[in-house]
Amino acid sequence: MTNKFKYFIANWKMFGDFSSIKIVNSISSYLKRAKIKKNKVIFCVPSTLISHFSKNIKKSNISIGAQNCHYLDNYGPYTGSLNAKMLREVGAKYVIVGHSENRKEGDTDKIINKKIKSSIKNNLIVIFCIGETLKQKRKKTTNKVLNNQIKKGLSGLKSLKKIIVAYEPVWSIGTGIIPSEKELNTSLSFVRRKLISRFKTKNLVKVVYGGSVNPKNISELSRNNEIDGFLIGGASQSKKKFIDIIKNCYM
Ligand code: PGA
Numbered sequence: 390m391t392n393k394f395k396y397f398i399a400n401w402k403m404f405g406d407f408s409s410i411k412i413v414n415s416i417s418s419y420l421k422r423a424k425i426k427k428n429k430v431i432f433c434v435p436s437t438l439i440s441h442f443s444k445n446i447k448k449s450n451i452s453i454g455a456q457n458c459h460y461l462d463n464y465g466p467y468t469g470s471l472n473a474k475m476l477r478e479v480g481a482k483y484v485i486v487g488h489s490e491n492r493k494e495g496d497t498d499k500i501i502n503k504k505i506k507s508s509i510k511n512n513l514i515v516i517f518c519i520g521e522t523l524k525q526k527r528k529k530t531t532n533k534v535l536n537n538q539i540k541k542g543l544s545g546l547k548s549l550k551k552i553i554v555a556y557e558p559v560w561s562i563g564t565g566i567i568p569s570e571k572e573l574n575t576s577l578s579f580v581r582r583k584l585i586s587r588f589k590t591k592n593l594v595k596v597v598y599g600g601s602v603n604p605k606n607i608s609e610l611s612r613n614n615e616i617d618g619f620l621i622g623g624a625s626q627s628k629k630k631f632i633d634i635i636k637n638c639y640m
Contacts, residue, residue, distance in 0.1 A: 391611045391612065391638060391639065392427065392639070393427065393614070393617075394427045394428065394429075394617075395427065395428050395429075395611070395616075395617065395618040395619070395638060396428070396429050396430075396431065396553060396595070396597050396617060396618025396619065397428060397429070397430045397431070397618060397619055397621065397631070397634065397635055397638075398430075398431045398433060398454070398483075398485075398516060398553075398555070398597065398599075398618065398619065398620045398621065399430075399431065399432045399433060399434075399621055399625030399626075399631065400433050400456065400485060400488070400599070400620055400621065400622045400625060401432065401433065401434045401435060401456075401625060401626060402435075402456070402490075402622060403435060404435070404626050405434055405435055405438055405626070406438070407438065407441055409434075409438070409626075410438075410441065410442055410445055410446065411628075412626070412627075412628045412631070413432050413442060413446055413451060414446065414447045415628045415632075416430065416451065416628065416631055416632060416635075417430075417446065417447045417449035417451050418447070419632050419635075420449065420450075420451075420635070421449065423636070425635060425639055427639075428618075428635065429450065429452070429618075430450070430451045430452070430635075431451070431452045431453070431454050431482075431483050431516075432451060432452070432453055432454065432625075433453075433454035433455060433456050433483065433484075433485050433516070434453060434454075434455075434456075435456070436455055436456070436471055436476065436479075439453055439455060439476065439479045439480050439481050440479040440480055442480070443479065443480025443481070444480065452482040452483060453480055453481055453482065453483075454481050454482060454483030454484055454485065454513075454514075454516070455471075455476040455481040455483070455484045455485070455513075456484070456485045456488070457484070457485060457486065457488070457491055457504075458471060458472055458473045458476055458484050458486070458504055458507065458508060458513075459471060459472040459473075459504070459507075460472075460500050460503035460504045460507055461503075461507065462474060462507050462510060462511065472507065472511075473504075473507045473508040473510070473511035473513050474511045476511075476513065477511045477512055477513055481513060482513065482514060483513060483514045483515070483516060484508050484513045484514075484515055484516065485515075485516045485518060485555075485620075486501055486504045486505050486508060486515050486516065486517055486518070487501040487504075487505075487517055487518040487519065487538070487542060488518045488557075489518065489520060489522075489557060489559045489562060490562075498537065498538060498541030498542050499541065501517075501541075501542045502541060502542050502543070502544050502545070505517060505542060505543070505546065505552070506545065506546070508551075509546075509551045509552075513551075514551050514552070514553065515551060515552050515553070516553050516555050516597075516620065517542060517543070517552055517553070517554050517555065518555045518557050518599070518620070519535055519538040519539060519542065519554065519555070519556060519557070519580070520534075520535075520538075520556055520557040520558045520559050520561075520562075520599075520600070521534045521535065521558055521559065521560075522534075522559045522560065523559065523560035526558070526560060531575075531576060532576075532579050535556075535576065535579060535580055535583070536579075536583060539554075539580065539583050539584065539587070540587075543587070548588065548590075548593065549584060549588045549590060549593040549594060549595075550593055552595075553595045553596075553597060553617075553618075554580060554584065554594075554595065554596045554597070555596075555597045555598075555599050555620045556576060556577060556580055556596055556597070556598055556599070557598070557599035557600050557620060558576070558600050560600075561599075561600025561601050562599070562600050562601070562622065563601065563622060563623060564600075564601055565601050565603075566600075566601060567600060567601050567602075567606050567610070568600075570609070570613070573598065573610075573613060573615070573616075574613070574615060577596055577598070577613070577615035577616065578615055580596055581594055581596055581615065584596070595617045595618070596615065596616065596617055597616065597617055597618040597619055597620050598610060598613075598616045598618075598619055598620070599619060599620030599621070599622070601623075602619045602620075602621045602622075602624060602634065603623075603624045603630065603634070604624070604630055604633035604634050604636075604637055607619070607633075607634045607637045607638050608637050608638075611637070611638040611639075619634070621634065
């Protein structure tokens, strides 16, 4: 349980259709009913749904986000791609960048850095994902990996104002396994320290945790003061699970 301000960021991945707005609106009603105010809820939905959701979402403090973007600001010959400007235009306020599923498909730190810069320029708040693979964890190179991803991904940036860092151990995504309290504290405090020393600010540092967050493990995770919120994949597609996550976090 916690009484701290938390982010709850849903990552729907390649799931959902127009009718799924019911889920978002139920959550909005729940938040009003339960009078839970110390939070920010963001739904990062497939790009096909951004416009529909932004227009039809009940009046609430829930925001809609995208899950990725192209690294260029301008239009260009990139079949199937969408840039930050286009996503902003249809109603996205946030964008996930650097998710491990996209890193696996070729997003390098350099490309991620360009995407972050383009997103900020186009007034999107970036959810910047970092995290080590199981192999890297076994080789005990977690801190080195995180340091590199932060250094290269945020290269040239002057402020953290428009950035939420999401620490997502790759081995935890979709596996049902979460890091031990000790592992989590070690990685999260390392990330926080790096961000504080790089940007010379404590107040603007926001680090959320992602990887198999569910209604059961949220009580344990919410007690961790290093965590400013959660990036939730699988469980965020279920209205009941998402509400239970929020409920169990505060009660
Ligand atoms: P998961 O996904 O909650 O299903 O593990 C998290 C993510 O990929 O962001």
